[in-house]
Amino acid sequence: MEEKRKYGQLEGDVEGYGNVFVGSEDQKLHWRDCLYFTISPPHLRKPHLFPNLPPSFRETLEAYSVDLKNIVAEILRQIRKKLRMDQVIGVLPHSDFGGITILLEVNDVQGLQIKKDGLWIPIKSLPNAFIINIGGTLEILTNGTYRSIEHRVTINSLKERMSIATFCNPKMDGEIAPAPSLVTPETPAMFKRIGVVDYTKGLFMSKIGGKAHLDSMRIQNEQGKSN
Numbered sequence: 739m740e741e742k743r744k745y746g747q748l749e750g751d752v753e754g755y756g757n758v759f760v761g762s763e764d765q766k767l768h769w770r771d772c773l774y775f776t777i778s779p780p781h782l783r784k785p786h787l788f789p790n791l792p793p794s795f796r797e798t799l800e801a802y803s804v805d806l807k808n809i810v811a812e813i814l815r816q817i818r819k820k821l822r823m824d825q826v827i828g829v830l831p832h833s834d835f836g837g838i839t840i841l842l843e844v845n846d847v848q849g850l851q852i853k854k855d856g857l858w859i860p861i862k863s864l865p866n867a868f869i870i871n872i873g874g875t876l877e878i879l880t881n882g883t884y885r886s887i888e889h890r891v892t893i894n895s896l897k898e899r900m901s902i903a904t905f906c907n908p909k910m911d912g913e914i915a916p917a918p919s920l921v922t923p924e925t926p927a928m929f930k931r932i933g934v935v936d937y938t939k940g941l942f943m944s945k946i947g948g949k950a951h952l953d954s955m956r957i958q959n960e961q962g963k964s965n
């Protein structure tokens with residue numbers, strides 16, 4: 739008991755020997771002996787606790803704590819990887835404005851991702867192949883039959899990535915609207931008619947990105963529900 743008292747909790751502190759986290763008189767307490775103290779970072783060690791322990795116990799704990807820190811760092815690294823949290827976004831989420839984009843990945847560095855069912859999926863082109871992206875203009879012209887794809891590009895911290903994107907865009911003095919042959923009583927127009935200049939202006943002013951601007955041109959109707 740004498741030894742335990744050496745490490746006893748000080749007034750108003752949860753660290754030390756005693757029952758940890760006692761908040762009120764009515765609280766149910768654990769029935770156990772507990773010596774609770776901070777080891778790391780060293781400047782937070784309470785002088786009467788860890789530094790006061792027998793040297794051999796202190797050394798063992800010190801080594802144990804270093805090993806555990808490495809284990810925790812590895813677990814967190816795996817979680818970050820699993821959730822793709824360590825990716826830096828180079829090209830922000832967007833969908834291309836034009837009809838079709840022909841994308842050539844010039845070197846072998848992966849970076850492009852598309853959004854599918856709410857998840858970002860990495861895309862790598864086949865050898866000697868283009869990646870073909872549908873843009874918002876084609877989605878409008880086809881009355882939503884061909885959907886533009888939301889995509890983004892991550893940065894590779896080790897290697898530079900190079901790509902050539904060629905955009906097939908509508909002429910600036912034109913208008914875009916669903917093709918008349920695709921608009922029927924069964925398949926009403928899903929998009930409003932819009933001048934290309936207004937379309938591009940809205941696109942560049944849109945702060946939300948993604949497909950938000952295209953979505954803002956949707957007509958809400960039974961068949962053409964926003965998706």
Ligand SMILES: O=C(O)CCC(=O)C(=O)O
Nearest residue numbers: 829834841850891901903
């Ligand atoms: O570099 C890429 O893979 C895509 C670039 C892109 O999405 C764009 O320029 O619109």
Ligand SMILES: [Fe+2]
Nearest residue numbers: 832833834889
């Ligand atoms: Fe793009």
